Amino acid sequence: MNNEIKKYESLMGKGEINEIISLAKELGPVKIQNINSTKQGGGVAELLISTIPLFQNLGFDVSWDVISGNHSFFEITKKFHNILHGIHIPINPQIRKKYEKNVKANYEIISDDADFIIIHDPQPLPLIMKRKDNGTKWIWRCHIDVTEGDKRLIGYLRQFIDRYDCSVYHLPNYTFSSFHDEYIIQPAIDAFTDKNRDLSDKEINKELDRYEIDPEIPIVLQVSRFDKLKNPLGVIKAFQKVRDVGVSAQLILAGGEADDDPEGDKVLERVEKKAQKNPDIHILKSPPDIAVNALQRSASVIVQRSIREGFGLVVTEAMFKGKAVVGSNVGGIRKQIIHGESGFLVETDEGTAYRIQQLLTNPELNEKLGEEARKTVIKNFLMPNLVKNWILLFLSLKHDGRKGAVRLGMSE
Amino acid sequence: MMGKVKPFQFYNESRITTFTGIKANSLSSMYKGIHKVSEESIFFHMHQCYFRPHFSPADNMNDFARWIWIHIGEYSITEKLAMVDPFLCDSVRECRKKLLTYLKDYLGGGAFIPRVSRDKEFYFLESKSFIYPAGFEAKNLNEFRKCIQLSAINSIFYHMISSRMRYGHKINDYSAWLSENLSENEKAERIAHINLFSSNLWDIRDRILVILDGK
Incomplete structure (x- = not known):
């Protein structure tokens, strides 16, 4: 019993896992339905794949459904996504109508007897219009950073968001100022997938060989999609500055292509051009999870120079592997790295170069920051932490969002 | 005793x-x-x-x-x-x-x-807090030490910090119990004197364990 969650005892300690098991007992058996727009790819699907077995293992009845839609619907929601990220695209009333009509066609997937329905991101948001008066609590989980989003679109979405019992965000900066309670729950990583599990030296070497990476030259690595917001060109500039002062290193930029960024192709083209001119720069397109894991474990310095970052689970993954990350002082990266203690926060290419150089030439400091980085993730950002926060949220809704301290399971 | x-x-x-x-x-x-x-x-x-x-x-x-x-x-x-x-x-x-x-x-x-x-x-x-039994209790010093080691960080927070602030207790729960029930006044006193102001909860737990070990 509780085997899935107990796997984490070796990392987090028995006490932390017992706390979650006790909380689950306090909540009692509940039925939870998750609804999003895809079972494959993307951070939401990845989180659900890892959390659902943990919830089930704790005795909850958890399901996951996906809304269907035609090509034009997903074109619209992709537009919404980009607008919420600050890209200007006009939206007319016809587009809104199409969006609502498509979501309406999915009403039949709503569970009649769930205690909690969690709607992920804007795609299925209007499902709330079909809410029944049956005691089900509706939660909207927003996984994106909307700080630069278009106010008109935010205003339009608010008419749906405000109908939910509460909403959940990675960071307080991303909240919509809704009328209901806005909870802050940080995402987390799964320590036991190919992306994060311990690897043997043999496995690591196999992956490095596959990409013809020389393990003798210190690796500076950024793992991210090739789009403007992830700023791979900034990483190249910083790396060149490090090489200019004679520090030996190779740069690896690894990640998928940005299929939802209109400028993604141009960014990749420019990155590839730069790489062609410099043999120290390697571009790895869409490497499998195990290769990313091996690269992170082999890297001397991991960089995340994003211009904006919702949370930055890739930073969490690097920190979990005991790596000091040089990360942009933005969004969720700022939440994870304590500057000078578990990595470095930077604002410029020069700052990035300075910190990369510092870490490459001071292995003791590098190791010390890396150790602290791993501790930070184990204490805050592993899957059981996320599951615990969800149970607390359900308990909070069960107690009608009562403020202050609630005493459970004991006589007052 | x-x-x-x-x-x-x-x-x-x-x-x-x-x-x-x-x-x-x-x-x-x-x-x-x-x-x-x-x-x-x-x-x-x-x-x-x-x-x-x-x-x-x-x-x-x-x-x-x-x-x-x-x-x-x-x-x-x-x-x-x-x-x-x-x-x-x-x-x-x-x-x-x-x-x-x-x-x-x-x-x-x-x-x-x-x-x-x-x-x-x-x-x-x-924050919204939920306070509930951790599922274990101690009747002597040995059990108490084991339970501290097994405690979640949120339990340490409750007994060392929160219950004092919430209920206006003069002393943390551990020290009060050690003194009142086991007459372990010296250990109680040392735990009460841990400087919480310059620590984090993991350090606090480690220090309590050192005190309970009599070091």
């Missing part, structure tokens, strides 16, 4: 965070925010540092001081706010009053008040 030993019941206090809807981008809006938010929010920001793993004491300050230090860069007011020790305050209300007095004095001094950009604003948060 005194009469019959009353077992020590271990509790957890698990907390989830919500946004109050109030934020600050300058010292004056920080002042207004501290004035306006709930006591839960003040409590949250005065104690969040205990949950922050760190190895540099420089980071170990309450959230208000830390934000001013990092984003506003006004060091004299940072130092004053950092020195507001919640354990020397009788209540959260008193804590709030001290913070407001320092800020008011500083703002009244005519200092130039910078504003931060939107992405660096201070967000007033608060």
Whole structure:
């Protein structure tokens, strides 16, 4: 019993896992339905794949459904996504109508007897219009950073968001100022997938060989999609500055292509051009999870120079592997790295170069920051932490969002 | 040893965070925010540092001081706010009053008040807490040590910090029990004297274990 969650005892300690098991007992058996727009790819699907077995293992009845839609619907929601990220695209009333009509066609997937329905991101948001008066609590989980989003679109979405019992965000900066309670729950990583599990030296070497990476030259690595917001060109500039002062290193930029960024192709083209001119720069397109894991474990310095970052689970993954990350002082990266203690926060290419150089030439400091980085993730950002926060949220809704301290399971 | 030993019941206090809807981008809006938010929010920001793993004491300050230090860069007011020790305050209300007095004095001094950009604003948060039995109890020192080692960090928080502040206890729960039930006055005293103000919860637990081991 509780085997899935107990796997984490070796990392987090028995006490932390017992706390979650006790909380689950306090909540009692509940039925939870998750609804999003895809079972494959993307951070939401990845989180659900890892959390659902943990919830089930704790005795909850958890399901996951996906809304269907035609090509034009997903074109619209992709537009919404980009607008919420600050890209200007006009939206007319016809587009809104199409969006609502498509979501309406999915009403039949709503569970009649769930205690909690969690709607992920804007795609299925209007499902709330079909809410029944049956005691089900509706939660909207927003996984994106909307700080630069278009106010008109935010205003339009608010008419749906405000109908939910509460909403959940990675960071307080991303909240919509809704009328209901806005909870802050940080995402987390799964320590036991190919992306994060311990690897043997043999496995690591196999992956490095596959990409013809020389393990003798210190690796500076950024793992991210090739789009403007992830700023791979900034990483190249910083790396060149490090090489200019004679520090030996190779740069690896690894990640998928940005299929939802209109400028993604141009960014990749420019990155590839730069790489062609410099043999120290390697571009790895869409490497499998195990290769990313091996690269992170082999890297001397991991960089995340994003211009904006919702949370930055890739930073969490690097920190979990005991790596000091040089990360942009933005969004969720700022939440994870304590500057000078578990990595470095930077604002410029020069700052990035300075910190990369510092870490490459001071292995003791590098190791010390890396150790602290791993501790930070184990204490805050592993899957059981996320599951615990969800149970607390359900308990909070069960107690009608009562403020202050609630005493459970004991006589007052 | 005194009469019959009353077992020590271990509790957890698990907390989830919500946004109050109030934020600050300058010292004056920080002042207004501290004035306006709930006591839960003040409590949250005065104690969040205990949950922050760190190895540099420089980071170990309450959230208000830390934000001013990092984003506003006004060091004299940072130092004053950092020195507001919640354990020397009788209540959260008193804590709030001290913070407001320092800020008011500083703002009244005519200092130039910078504003931060939107992405660096201070967000007033608060937590909803659930206090419930951790599922184990101790009847003697040996069991008590084992339970401390097995305790979640949130349990240490409850017994060492939160129950004192919430219920106005003069002493932490561990020291009270050790002294009243096991007559372990020396250990009780040493645990009571752990300087919480400059520690995080993981360090606090380690120090308690060292004391219980009689080192």
